[in-house]
Amino acid sequence: MYGDVDIPAEIQRALSGFLDRQEERLTAIGPELAEQVQAARDATSGGKRLRPSFCYWGFRAAGGDPEQPILTAAASLEMLHVSALVHDDVMDSSDVRRGAPSAHRRFEALQRERAAKSGHGADPVGFGVGAAILLGDLCLIWADELLHTSGFDAAALARAEQYFDAVRVEVTAGQYLDLLAQASGESDMDLALRVLRYKSATYTIERPLHVGAALGGGSAELISSLSGYGLPLGEAFQLRDDLLGVFGDPAVTGKPAGDDLREGKRTVLIAYAVDHASEIQLTEFNRLFGRPDLDDDEIQLLREILQDSRAVQACEELITDRTEDALDALDRAPLADDQARKALTDLAVAATSRVV
Amino acid sequence: MYGDVDIPAEIQRALSGFLDRQEERLTAIGPELAEQVQAARDATSGGKRLRPSFCYWGFRAAGGDPEQPILTAAASLEMLHVSALVHDDVMDSSDVRRGAPSAHRRFEALQRERAAKSGHGADPVGFGVGAAILLGDLCLIWADELLHTSGFDAAALARAEQYFDAVRVEVTAGQYLDLLAQASGESDMDLALRVLRYKSATYTIERPLHVGAALGGGSAELISSLSGYGLPLGEAFQLRDDLLGVFGDPAVTGKPAGDDLREGKRTVLIAYAVDHASEIQLTEFNRLFGRPDLDDDEIQLLREILQDSRAVQACEELITDRTEDALDALDRAPLADDQARKALTDLAVAATSRVV
Numbered sequence: 175m176y177g178d179v180d181i182p183a184e185i186q187r188a189l190s191g192f193l194d195r196q197e198e199r200l201t202a203i204g205p206e207l208a209e210q211v212q213a214a215r216d217a218t219s220g221g222k223r224l225r226p227s228f229c230y231w232g233f234r235a236a237g238g239d240p241e242q243p244i245l246t247a248a249a250s251l252e253m254l255h256v257s258a259l260v261h262d263d264v265m266d267s268s269d270v271r272r273g274a275p276s277a278h279r280r281f282e283a284l285q286r287e288r289a290a291k292s293g294h295g296a297d298p299v300g301f302g303v304g305a306a307i308l309l310g311d312l313c314l315i316w317a318d319e320l321l322h323t324s325g326f327d328a329a330a331l332a333r334a335e336q337y338f339d340a341v342r343v344e345v346t347a348g349q350y351l352d353l354l355a356q357a358s359g360e361s362d363m364d365l366a367l368r369v370l371r372y373k374s375a376t377y378t379i380e381r382p383l384h385v386g387a388a389l390g391g392g393s394a395e396l397i398s399s400l401s402g403y404g405l406p407l408g409e410a411f412q413l414r415d416d417l418l419g420v421f422g423d424p425a426v427t428g429k430p431a432g433d434d435l436r437e438g439k440r441t442v443l444i445a446y447a448v449d450h451a452s453e454i455q456l457t458e459f460n461r462l463f464g465r466p467d468l469d470d471d472e473i474q475l476l477r478e479i480l481q482d483s484r485a486v487q488a489c490e491e492l493i494t495d496r497t498e499d500a501l502d503a504l505d506r507a508p509l510a511d512d513q514a515r516k517a518l519t520d521l522a523v524a525a526t527s528r529v530v
Numbered sequence: 531m532y533g534d535v536d537i538p539a540e541i542q543r544a545l546s547g548f549l550d551r552q553e554e555r556l557t558a559i560g561p562e563l564a565e566q567v568q569a570a571r572d573a574t575s576g577g578k579r580l581r582p583s584f585c586y587w588g589f590r591a592a593g594g595d596p597e598q599p600i601l602t603a604a605a606s607l608e609m610l611h612v613s614a615l616v617h618d619d620v621m622d623s624s625d626v627r628r629g630a631p632s633a634h635r636r637f638e639a640l641q642r643e644r645a646a647k648s649g650h651g652a653d654p655v656g657f658g659v660g661a662a663i664l665l666g667d668l669c670l671i672w673a674d675e676l677l678h679t680s681g682f683d684a685a686a687l688a689r690a691e692q693y694f695d696a697v698r699v700e701v702t703a704g705q706y707l708d709l710l711a712q713a714s715g716e717s718d719m720d721l722a723l724r725v726l727r728y729k730s731a732t733y734t735i736e737r738p739l740h741v742g743a744a745l746g747g748g749s750a751e752l753i754s755s756l757s758g759y760g761l762p763l764g765e766a767f768q769l770r771d772d773l774l775g776v777f778g779d780p781a782v783t784g785k786p787a788g789d790d791l792r793e794g795k796r797t798v799l800i801a802y803a804v805d806h807a808s809e810i811q812l813t814e815f816n817r818l819f820g821r822p823d824l825d826d827d828e829i830q831l832l833r834e835i836l837q838d839s840r841a842v843q844a845c846e847e848l849i850t851d852r853t854e855d856a857l858d859a860l861d862r863a864p865l866a867d868d869q870a871r872k873a874l875t876d877l878a879v880a881a882t883s884r885v886v
Contacts, residue, residue, distance in 0.1 A: 196699075203703045203728055204721075206710055210703075261667065265660035285713055294715040301713045304621035307663060308706050311617065314667060315698045318674055322691055328684035335678055342671045343552070347559045347566075350664050354562055357641055357657045359650040365560075372559055 238390025348373030375408025438464025594746025704729030731764025794820025
């Protein structure tokens, strides 16, 4: 909870109510569609609700009236996030998301069960992938519907739309850069930094602030000053997330320890290590990085290379610098509301500190 | 061309102009994104532009002013269609679309070439699937952006949005029913009829008419009467398409002969045959249907079973009946424009005749 409103609870309520209405509409087409709605319910449960929180406080920072349906509109960013996660898990063949089976694995299990019961039916893996692609599509469509049926008037929605269009396209573009980075088989700091920005930074913090501020009628000056806070903070957030992907506690991250090392995710952390490792370290690194069958000792060895090459320290310094830049920009930003300033300060810490 | 406007040329112009602007925006994020825009250009080229045509004539039927940007708005339905095709080809593992490699195969070839040139890089198949998922996402986002940046005023857009939301959700729901039908390994007439309706009929004809009519300020009575024309015609259209998938000339369909038989598509045609085949026919049918390696003789044998079980005749009769129902409803519909009546009559023939 930040400030005077329990954002996670309100977002959960908005998402549940919306999905109740979608369930009515979809099961009228076919009772089978309840499976998709249930998958959407599970995929939109939990999580830190960071994007809606930034949207809410962007709105308040612009002097928006909290009696307006800002939390319904903000829920659209959570729905968009879930769409991206579901498709991302298909693309990465990830088995686990937030400690539960990823969407495509869930549908795969459903189909396996159905085939076992009926004695026929084929290809549960293909079914799982197809059903998850459709779930991601539904969530992408619903993100838009949540925003434009939120109850804001047409003028407010028209102001927000350009930012909502931007964030949807940017995150998809960032995903494509990420896919290229993974497929290239080598580390490239420039590409890793662009993935950091578009796959995560703008989409997690800057754009949600913009959508909220635009709904609240914020000036061009305010919106620009929110970029000064949101962009560096978004990068710090993702750098922290990259460190957690390698060093994080599975109980906190909801993913197996060292999962990003097995997946071979070419993050800024990894690009730095590759650029600065000794020849011996690099040979060892290249031998192990991205192997799906890494054991605990090998994970530990890779972690040591990331420490010894000073990649971890470099990322920690970047996080500190970027967070300070964000807070300095926040100090100078013409916010309409002191509670928003306080909440955005708290959120900066929450999004980048070691234990999130 | 129908009536006084060259719809395919205008739609092509709207799509090209929109993609020019998107290319500027995306290549500012990374020059690599030009690959996605080029794939979108190719995927949105050609085709019969049926959906935008119905949208345009729905608008005119409502008395909409042709000076309004209806053809830009109508292009959104073509973009939505391309999104569905790209994701559908991934789900079906289809290699070919409109005589060219499907999007995922195209990206796969691109990655294979890149890896060969650089000497490293991995998994072209996975890259192709991931890149095509993202292309479909971009087209889904762009469909919405095309509509709400088309130039219509906020009131017109607000009227159209509910129909645009409906069509996006319906086609995704229809795809899920289709996926279930394919995975079930058996034919079910009820399920095949629902796939026919939602995966194709509402989305090809009824909803495009509704989006156009709503933009044009059509009454509830007009919109309802357009359903009386659009729904049966949409079903007739898809039944024709199902017949073409089995009996069509590859030069016309852009797909290999009998492709739907190799894919094992469980259409209404197939459900009818399974319900009415003799025991001997059924045994033969089950042995061959859905085998990817069917040769010409086996394709011919399956076609004969579809003929002899009278499934083909039943589909032809359904097409005739549904098209007549549609034209009767059109006669009674309170259209604001005689040219629209003439064009919708011509489109009914074009969408369901044997040579389309």
